[in-house]
Amino acid sequence: MIEILSSGALNSVQDRGRRGLLSSGVCRSGAMDIQALDVANALVGNDRDAAAIEVAAFPFRLRFPDRAAVAVTGAIAGARLAGRRLPPWWATEALAGDELTIDPPTVGARVYVAVGGGIDVPPLLGARATDLKSGYGGHEGRGLRRGDRLPLGPRSPGKLPDGGIGALPPPGRDVADRPLRVLPAAEWPEFSEAARELFVTEGWRVTAEADRQGCRLDGPELIRERRRELLSHGIVPGTVQVPPSGRPIIQLAEANTCGGYPKIATVIEADLWRLGQAMPGDTLRFAVVSRDEALAALGETAGWLDRLRSAAALYRVP
Amino acid sequence: MADDFIISDAGxxxxxxxxxxxxxxDEGRQARLLALADSLAGADGIDDVVPGMNNLMVAFDPLAIDAGAMQRRLADGWRIAAASGRAGRAHEIAVAYGGPDLRDFAASLGLTVDEVVKRHAGAVYKVAAIGAMPGFPYLSGLDPALATPRRAMPRQGVPKGAVIVGGGQAGIMPITAPSGWHILGHTDFTLFDPHRAAPATLMAGDTVRFIIAGVER
Incomplete structure (x- = not known):
């Protein structure tokens, strides 16, 4: 069990999200930065489906009544365990009574805290992810608050070595200002050539309307030459819609499962984490890639995570 | 005609x-799409099969399934899909007609409240798709006399249970959420329960009739 000492309502229990229920109107939900979640789980020896805490409101404090392995990944934020500083992307053993404090990030928006054994809230619709918009899943279908006690699952055998272990950030994460890679989507050909050019050359500012549902961008107006109404259709996280205002909206983890706005592109799966770490005022750029490049990027991350899991297992001590 | 389709990347x-x-x-095409959806659902490597309005999105693990092969599977599946697919269940949903929009909605169409209610409850609706919100049904079959543009300004909180129409479509709010559709009444019918294995009550292919439980004029 862990005990929340201070939290904002935007902090929630998240895992990799729900699959197979989009046709019931149930969005995927899950971590906004699945890479960081995966790394945190790998470092403490959890299964990849284990749930962790997504921290988007700071400062965040929790207490370990019992000894536990803890990993902190994602945004670069000052984290202290029992007063000692934890480096970024690091995991260590917390002793009974230790407190973990996480200050606002200096880079990025969301920090992931995984605990050995995973946050063991009851699974709902195949996942432990909280759907904050609809109010189900996770811990009582809501964000965390002071006094919440979260159960932990059985942790894997062994423990972390003295001083803990760390990971390098996943491939490409340390490259600042790299464009978001996209594949053209259904209505791409209906935008003017000038609009398509603007889309990939301009910087797009993240507005204050950025949350787990989506991210509204500001920049020049993208003109769609063919102004026909679309019938409602299924959408996935990463879909870049262009509503009549001409300014893109990127649909994310808690987006509606169907939409009707034209879609100019889709952010590739391997780059979705960057939208989970985008802050209002940040500038994003887009670059069109081929399906092969998108697949290679996904495969690279998957292979890197597999190696990290094997390496982390080797460092565990009896 | 059967080849009249487009397949695009969605990531x-x-x-x-x-x-x-x-x-x-088009209802006929929708019935064929639902048959295609049923033939794909649950296949290895396929995560989600999502019928929309005359479209179908398939989400899969791209490291397990080749996108080109998936594309051919969709194209071939569409060409041979027959409209005889889903049987669908019939639902009767009791509606207390009234609320903030009903009178203005009737007036904007030059109809009385009773005429609007009679036309809305007189149709047999087909659940074309479920989506947007948890359990939200896109209902086709609205009397064309009740088709109107959506509200100029969406309402921030249209309550759970609101029976609504927008454009040529009808629907029911499964949760309280923003919507630009017009409210014609209210129902206690449960559309969504996350604690059931199949959380949405209605499924694409089902039919719905609205029963008049009362009219507030």
């Missing part, structure tokens, strides 16, 4: 099959 691991041909919603 690395999803494809969108659009059979609308840029035209209006």
């Amino acid at each position: 690395t691991g999803a494809l969108l099959l659009d059979v609308a041909g840029g035209g209006a919603f």
